[in-house]
Amino acid sequence: MTHNLKLKKPLAVFDLETTGTNISRDRIVELSVAKAMPDGTVEVKTKRVNPEMPIPIESSLIHGIYDEDVKDEPTFRQMAKSLAQFLQGCDLAGFNSNRFDIPMLVEEFLRAGSDMFDLKNRKFVDAQRIFHQMEPRTLSAGYKFYTGKSLENAHSAEADTLATLEVICAQVERYEGVKITNKKGEEIEPVKNDVQALHDFTSGKIVDFANRLAYDDNDIIVFNFGKHKGKKVTDVFTKEKGYYDWMMNSDFPLDTKRKLTEIKLSMAGGLFGS
Structure with a gap:
């Protein structure tokens, strides 16, 4: 398989099959990566994972x-190093x-x-965001819409991964x-054959x-859920001293807790203001 994207560095298109949809509790059981290279070639790797849970x-x-299908497969911990190396750059x-x-x-x-998987200096392209903003549908319908073909073996990690890469190419x-009107009433051309532009359109600032x-x-960090939605994180931590501890002891993803801890520590240095 080849692709038509203009890339300055590899674009790793990937899909996960998991034990469920709870990021904090569930685990990966299959992972497939289609690494699209700047020269137009694609390298595909698919691996099942022992989730260490039913x-x-x-x-x-x-x-x-x-x-039974994954009981003899490596755990994520065992494959973390090689996966991080494959996704490097x-x-x-x-x-x-x-x-x-x-x-x-x-x-x-x-x-x-593992601290070897660093998200800094990476761009993130979400084909669903492009699809839902331009043609609201599902992956199977989107694949049919953009390629004219039916998606075989849907919910197979590799089939979904390769379909997603084809969809991105067809979307570009x-x-x-094509011009659309954004929420501010401005006319823009959001989709370009450029990963930075696709990142800006589908991901923004995370x-x-x-x-x-x-x-x-x-550009101030605020809570995006619950009773404090829309409020500055630093304001909440200043006025409600126990809120940080509650979140750290609750069932929130480790990534969220890590960011909260960074904010908490930075408050002492006055980097985020009050």
Whole structure:
């Protein structure tokens, strides 16, 4: 397989099959990566993973992977180093990847105690964000819409991964130069054959991948859920002393807790203001 994307560095398009959808508790059972290279070639790697927990039957019925299928496979901890090396220097892409696949992958690396998977200086392209903003549908329908083909073996990690790469390529061809009106009433051309532009359109500025935190219009980090939604994190931590401890002791993703700790520590140095 080849691709038509203009890349300055590899774009790792990936998909996960998991035990469920809870980023904090669930685990990866299969991972597939299609690494699109700047020269137009694509390298595909697919691996099943022992999640070290039972796979709920409702999840197995979706992706077709059962406990027996992964009992002899390596754990994520065992494959973390080689996976990080394969993803080294890559931007990341997927379908609904900003909300699920990337947060889940980050969480698995953190659980493995691995600090080798760094998200800094990476771009994130979410094909679902392009799709839902331009043609609201599902992956199977989107694949049919953009390629004219039916998606075989849906919910197979490799099939979904390769389909997503084809969808991104087709989206760029279809929408490059197409104008839409954004929320501010401005006419823009968001889709370009450029990963930075696709990142800006689908990802924007990310605080934590679980989206519990966000930037407001003034680029201040605020809570994005619950009773403090829209309030500055530093204001809440100043006025409600126990809120940080409550979040650290509750079932929030490790990535969110790490960002909260960075903010908490930075407050002492006056980097975030009050």
